[in-house]
Amino acid sequence: MADAAQISPIQDFIVSAIFDYTVVVDNYETFLIGIWNTITLVALSLLFGGLLAVPLAVFRAERHPIFSPLIWCYTYLFRGTPLLIQTFLIYYGLGQFEVIRDSFAWPVLREAYWCALIAFSLNSAAYQTEIFRGAIEATPFGEVEAAKASGMSRLTMMRRIILPSAFRRALPAYSNEVIFMLHGSVIASTVTVVDILGAGRTVNAKYYIYLEGFLAAAILYLTLVFLISRGFKLWEKHWHAHLRPRSAASPAE
Amino acid sequence: MEAIWEYRDLIFIKGGLLTVEVAVYSLILATIFGLLGSWAKLSKNKVARAGADGYTTIIRGIPDLVLMLLIFFQGQILLNRFGESTGLWTFVEIDPMTAGVFTIAFIMGAYYTETFRGAFLSIPSGQIEAATACGMSRPLIFRRIIWPQLVRYALPSFTNNWLVQLKTTALVSLIGLQDIVYNANAIGRKLREPFTFLFAALVFFLFLTAVSEIALRLLERRYSAGIRRA
Incomplete structure (x- = not known):
């Protein structure tokens, strides 16, 4: 009777490796909070980063004598150093200065979420600046010439001709930046934000386990990356519709 | 500033050296993974191709820190349970150094796979046919025809990957390795000057980035001798 209950060592190994x-499922609420925090962090930092990046990219592309080198320094600093240190600097570092501790911004800078958001936005802005700069500089000269010949001012030209066509060119690189930002956002969990990885850590700590929380987080991130790259493929198809070769089989509508 | 000078050994010499060590070891391992992966992706064997595709897709879909924590914590448990149940080995401990180097190499290997695959594909197949026709053996073709061009085509993307990898090494501080980030953070907190010390670590990484950019640019120039640029 005894050996009926006995499990072979191999079976034991397989059972121990199975994902519980x-x-x-019991902690789905924690993971929902995590998903929400990750998505808002990524979306907001891309938005704020983008808002900052467009003017910076224009100054860089126009080779403004004073701003261009300064912006280069900014992008070099943020692109050349780990996001982990940047986030630590803002979350742990800023409290060192009494001026900041006494300032109106302290309630914001004390919160891990806002610190992560600030760090991510500044970081993303640096990358997006370089992406947009490349796209602006790649504008075909003929387009600019035609705009000038039509008597557009520089601002109108920027708004109507250069930026729209630059955004389209930047789209493939931009989809990479979105995925990098999602990957980078796990840093938030190191400053106590409950993002997807943070949710995994919380669950792991609750049951003294390692596999389930991290694996669930990994699967969630994989799903998000898949959805993002799918979404961008569709968006690219829509925006680049005029570049697609027309097939004789399906006549234009 | 004086505080940093006082702790310069612990931060820059000990911690900085560890960071560089992790980066270099994982670079060597990642290059091997990348070469193997690209070889599998370009091979005629369906299983190898599917395996390499799965590897690059999954790795590029999961954030580095998540993978590192999975491998560092669960990898060790699985390895020990496997040894226990099969009786092949008793307790083994994965030290943070091995886990860190291996994970970073494993992750970056997926990116290097794409780098080398692209570079392999850029070599005109006519050249390899011509070399075969001249009676060169396969190792000789690799050494004389493929390798010099592979390096040339792979270098720009290799540079990008290396700069990413360098920054990824900062994550090993989170699994307990006492690299520059770990030491700067620990000392900074102890002395209540976290900003000063973390900023020193930031500058150290900036220095590494700048040095590698210059070195790789020189290498690129060397390997593109004889190429006309528009």
Whole structure:
């Protein structure tokens, strides 16, 4: 009778390696919070980063004598150093200065979420600046010439001709930046934000386990990356519709 | 500033050296993974191709820190349980150094796979046919025809990957390796000057980035001798 209950060592190994999904299901609320925090962090930092990046990219592309080198320094600093240190500097570092501790901004800078958002936005702005700069500089000269010949001012030209066509060219690089930002956003969990990885860590700590929380987080990130790249493919198809070769089989509508 | 000078050994010498060590070891391992991966992706074997495709897709879909924590914590448990149940080995401990180097190499290997695959594909197949027709053996073709051009075509993307990898090494501080980030953070907190010390670590990384950019640009110039540029 005894050996009926005995499990072979190999079986024991397989059982121990199996993912106990009930742990994840029981704590789905934690993961929902994590997903929400990750998505808002990524979306907001891309938005703020983008808002900052467009003017910076224009100054860089126009080779403004004073701003261009300064912006280069900014992008070099943020692109050449780890996001982890940048986030630590803002979250742990800024409290060192009494001026900041006494300032009106301290309630914001004390919160891990806002610190992560600031760090991510500044970081993303640096990358987006370089992406947009490349796209602006790649504007075909003929387009600019035609705009000038039509008597457009520089601002109108920027708004109507250069930026729209630059955004289209930047789209493939931009989809990479979105995925990098999603990957980078796990840094938020190191400053106590409950993002997807943070949710995984919380669940792991609750049950003294390692696999389930991290694996669930990995699967969630994989899904998000898949959805993002799918979305961008569709968007690219829509925006680049005029570049697609026309097939004789499906006549134009 | 004086505080940094006082702790310069612990931060820059000990911690900085560890960071560089992790980066260099993982670079060597990642290059091997990348070459193997690109070889599998370009091979005629369906299983190898599917395996390499799965590897690059999954790795590029999961953030580095998540993978690192998975491998560092669960990898060790699985390895030990496997040894226990098969009786092949008793307790093994994955030290943070091995886990860190291996994980970073494993992740970056997926990116290097694409780098080398693209570079392989840029070599005109006519050249390899011509070399075969001249009676060169396959190792000789690799050494004389493929390798010099592979390096040339791969270098720009290799440079980008290396700069990403360098920054990824900062994550090993999170699994307990006492690299420059770990030491700067620990000392900074102890002395209540976190900004000063973390900023020193930031400057150290900036220095590494700048040095590698210059070095790789020189290498690129060397390997593109004889190429006309528009």
